[in-house]
Amino acid sequence: MSEGNVKVNVKPISDNYFKILINIDKKMVQYRSFVVDEEQFKNKSNWSSKIEDNRLKIIYNDEELTAFSDIHFKDGKIVLSNEIDKRSYIYGFGEKVLWLNRRFKRLYSWNIDQFIQVPLADPMYKSVPFYLVVNSKKPFGIYVDHPGHVVFDVDVEERNKVKMYIRSSHATIYVIRGKDVKQLVSAFIRLTGKPFMPPKWAIGYHQSRYSYETYEEVNSVASKFREIGIPCDAIYLDIDYMDGYKVFTWDKDRFPDPDMMIKNLHDKGFKIVTIIDVGIKVEKGYFVFEEGLKIDAFIKEPEDKEYFKGTVWPGVCVFPDFLRSKVREWWATLHKGLFEIGVDGIWNDMNEPAIFLMANKVRDFAKHLCENIESLEKVKRGFTITTAGLSPPIVKSLDGFVPIDAIHVDDRGEKVLHNDIHNVYPLLQAKASVKAFRNYKPNKRWFILSRSGFAGIQSYAAVWTGDNVSDWLHLKISIPQLLSLSICGLVFCGADVGGFADNVEPELLVRWMQVGAFYPLFRNHSSKGTVRQEPWAFGEPYTSYIKEAIKLRYRFVPYLYRLFYQAYAYCLPIIRPLFLEFPDDEESYSINDEMMVGESLLVAPITTPGSKARAVYLPKVRWLCLNDGSFLGPGWVMASAGIKDIPLYLREDSAIVTTEDEVCSLSKDVIKNITVQAFVNKEAKMLIYDDDGETMGFEKGEYYLAELRIEVKDGIVNLKFDVKNEFYKPSWEKIKLKIFSERSLDKIYLNSREISFRKVGSKLETEFEAYNL
Numbered sequence: 001m002s003e004g005n006v007k008v009n010v011k012p013i014s015d016n017y018f019k020i021l022i023n024i025d026k027k028m029v030q031y032r033s034f035v036v037d038e039e040q041f042k043n044k045s046n047w048s049s050k051i052e053d054n055r056l057k058i059i060y061n062d063e064e065l066t067a068f069s070d071i072h073f074k075d076g077k078i079v080l081s082n083e084i085d086k087r088s089y090i091y092g093f094g095e096k097v098l099w100l101n102r103r104f105k106r107l108y109s110w111n112i113d114q115f116i117q118v119p120l121a122d123p124m125y126k127s128v129p130f131y132l133v134v135n136s137k138k139p140f141g142i143y144v145d146h147p148g149h150v151v152f153d154v155d156v157e158e159r160n161k162v163k164m165y166i167r168s169s170h171a172t173i174y175v176i177r178g179k180d181v182k183q184l185v186s187a188f189i190r191l192t193g194k195p196f197m198p199p200k201w202a203i204g205y206h207q208s209r210y211s212y213e214t215y216e217e218v219n220s221v222a223s224k225f226r227e228i229g230i231p232c233d234a235i236y237l238d239i240d241y242m243d244g245y246k247v248f249t250w251d252k253d254r255f256p257d258p259d260m261m262i263k264n265l266h267d268k269g270f271k272i273v274t275i276i277d278v279g280i281k282v283e284k285g286y287f288v289f290e291e292g293l294k295i296d297a298f299i300k301e302p303e304d305k306e307y308f309k310g311t312v313w314p315g316v317c318v319f320p321d322f323l324r325s326k327v328r329e330w331w332a333t334l335h336k337g338l339f340e341i342g343v344d345g346i347w348n349d350m351n352e353p354a355i356f357l358m359a360n361k362v363r364d365f366a367k368h369l370c371e372n373i374e375s376l377e378k379v380k381r382g383f384t385i386t387t388a389g390l391s392p393p394i395v396k397s398l399d400g401f402v403p404i405d406a407i408h409v410d411d412r413g414e415k416v417l418h419n420d421i422h423n424v425y426p427l428l429q430a431k432a433s434v435k436a437f438r439n440y441k442p443n444k445r446w447f448i449l450s451r452s453g454f455a456g457i458q459s460y461a462a463v464w465t466g467d468n469v470s471d472w473l474h475l476k477i478s479i480p481q482l483l484s485l486s487i488c489g490l491v492f493c494g495a496d497v498g499g500f501a502d503n504v505e506p507e508l509l510v511r512w513m514q515v516g517a518f519y520p521l522f523r524n525h526s527s528k529g530t531v532r533q534e535p536w537a538f539g540e541p542y543t544s545y546i547k548e549a550i551k552l553r554y555r556f557v558p559y560l561y562r563l564f565y566q567a568y569a570y571c572l573p574i575i576r577p578l579f580l581e582f583p584d585d586e587e588s589y590s591i592n593d594e595m596m597v598g599e600s601l602l603v604a605p606i607t608t609p610g611s612k613a614r615a616v617y618l619p620k621v622r623w624l625c626l627n628d629g630s631f632l633g634p635g636w637v638m639a640s641a642g643i644k645d646i647p648l649y650l651r652e653d654s655a656i657v658t659t660e661d662e663v664c665s666l667s668k669d670v671i672k673n674i675t676v677q678a679f680v681n682k683e684a685k686m687l688i689y690d691d692d693g694e695t696m697g698f699e700k701g702e703y704y705l706a707e708l709r710i711e712v713k714d715g716i717v718n719l720k721f722d723v724k725n726e727f728y729k730p731s732w733e734k735i736k737l738k739i740f741s742e743r744s745l746d747k748i749y750l751n752s753r754e755i756s757f758r759k760v761g762s763k764l765e766t767e768f769e770a771y772n773l
């Protein structure tokens with residue numbers, strides 16, 4: 001179909017994906033994707049399309065799934081509208097500081113440094129140009145596989161349409177389907193890349209601060225954790241560990257002996273994560289700058305003469321051209337020194353890239369100003385001399401487009417405008433970081449945390465939501481923010497627990513720790529110049545409440561670890577909005593303050609100061625309140641919300657595996673006892689997973705996976721352990737079983753053999769040796 005000078009081609013990719021290519025050239029050029037590898041999918045022909053009344057209809061199994069209209073090219077952009085029926089819910093677009101449903105929003109896909117987020121803040125640090133259109137029957141997703149600037153106008157310009165403005169002369173769009181919304185999300189994640197499997201320690205509690213400034217400070221923070229018995233697995237070093245903020249250097253006065261410091265930390269069961277920024281200081285003699293010059297590693301001004309420069313923490317910087325594989329390889333080599341002294345994780349920051357002032361823009365601006373004082377007008381409109389710190393209304397007035405006028409050179413030696421690939425810059429950096437781990441820690445799993453990102457970054461890095469504020473609103477909004485990242489594939493995500501900017505108050509810190517205990521990434525981080533927010537910062541009784549929250553996280557580790565495996569193996573998010581588990585329950589579509597952790601656990605955190613109770617929506621089935629053992633729902637219930645309470649519910653006919661062992665460090669302590677908690681009225685099935693937690697052995701099948709089936713019938717509980725893979729032997733010695741049921745239960749059989757049990761209220765408890773299975 002063509003309209004104006006636009007040409008559209010279509011191609012079914014597999015049962016899940018249908019591709020639409022739009023191009024202004026007569027000849028259809030195939031653009032390479034940074035994210036999608038179509039080769040892995042098989043062609044099937046259940047898809048078709050046709051043009052009728054100027055609409056491009058996309059048909060699956062003879063039924064229209066969706067349609068596009070008004071496809072044209074205007075003002076340098078490909079414009080098209082996707083029709084959405086008025087009863088559907090629209091979710092997605094990645095990291096937004098918004099409630100889940102996106103109707104009546106205009107949203108941008110363009111990575112920027114969004115310092116101190118407020119509801120007006122958009123775009124954000126990461127871009128995922130993917131949305132889901134969900135109704136109970138035929139959910140579908142749209143992924144615009146474009147790394148440049150895209151505007152999505154949902155319902156604002158025109159009702160019941162997602163209007164897209166893709167700043168490019170070509171676009172690749174995938175229509176995605178799944179048999180339900182969960183399968184659809186999984187299909188999208190598979191399309192853009194399966195999540196990486198982190199080392200086990202990475203799912204523990206992480207402590208960070210901008211910055212722990214000296215070796216003594218790091219040591220005393222670490223010792224304090226062990227002294228008061230608060231679990232913690234990782235400590236972060238922010239920019240002050242470096243010499244003048246120059247990446248891959250150490251400040252030798254503050255950190256005279258990093259090797260020894262890291263060795264001591266390892267002995268205490270801590271891993272260490274160091275920050276790496278992308279800006280490289282322009283300084284004669286600085287080895288990173290000099291090495292980079294030798295291989296021409298930096299992005300350039302559009303005229304190709306000079307390197308593109310801008311200011312970041314160290315002063316005037318140049319920026320690596322991660323588009324070129326040679327530069328990525330070089331970047332990987334720079335990590336050698338860090339890994340040699342034992343650094344365990346890499347924290348990629350400021351990688352949008354964030355630039356305080358761009359030299360070329362300042363120059364142009366000054367020139368304009370001298371020549372024509374009227375150009376002051378441009379200041380009012382937000383002359384974009386920076387990608388950092390522009391106020392949200394200004395960014396909005398620019399439709400989220402804060403360009404960086406620079407060029408890259410690709411592997412074929414061709415020039416590529418930075419603005420055409422801007423959003424994949426952090427993804428390409430993450431690939432280089434993975435390479436570093438592969439080179440220097442070949443059989444170890446990596447841990448990379450990235451601030452910026454694009455669809456697909458889940459294969460390389462965990463992400464956090466950048467600079468939030470120590471405020472109740474930010475705590476509350478972190479839930480839909482992380483749920484949205486999760487359904488957009490960025491499953492290993494977290495927000496700075498306690499809030500980054502401004503001063504946290506004790507009650508807020510307690511509540512944030514309780515919520516953070518269920519974020520996939522559980523990291524406390526705060527800015528310079530704010531009150532301290534380590535778990536003990538406010539003394540008792542707060543320290544004890546926080547300790548409880550962190551310990552709770554560690555109790556759930558066996559369950560969470562299996563969810564991480566499932567994310568890797570089946571492309572499923574770890575935390576999920578309620579509708580992903582209960583697509584037939586329309587009320588669940590609007591719940592923003594609860595989350596499903598995996599398929600079995602519903603968490604309804606407290607995010608309002610002074611709470612004593614909160615309303616909780618329990619979808620579709622019966623639920624077991626894990627705090628008081630009562631059976632509830634479906635429907636709205638009141639939950640007790642005293643300062644120690646985190647309302648937790650176990651789904652009917654499901655089970656979770658936890659531990660009651662005292663674990664302070666997942667890299668050091670061994671879990672010997674696990675507890676299966678099940679709420680069964682008919683039948684529950686649960687997967688148990690474990691592996692060595694650190695090597696790549698799991699890829700070769702070195703893991704333990706079993707399915708536990710618990711069936712309740714006529715007063716008899718039948719337990720069946722079906723071991724599916726045991727090329728790894730878990731450390732568990734004893735398995736405790738707690739079975740809750742609304743039926744009366746009199747007998748338990750384990751793999752057809754009767755075993756004894758105790759009855760405690762409505763639950764049966766039993767225990768057996770793990771080797772019995």
Ligand code: GLC
Binds near residue numbers: 209239275467526
């Ligand atoms: C950025 C990061 C923040 C970090 C700070 C200093 O603002 O988002 O997490 O602490 O830079 O490196």
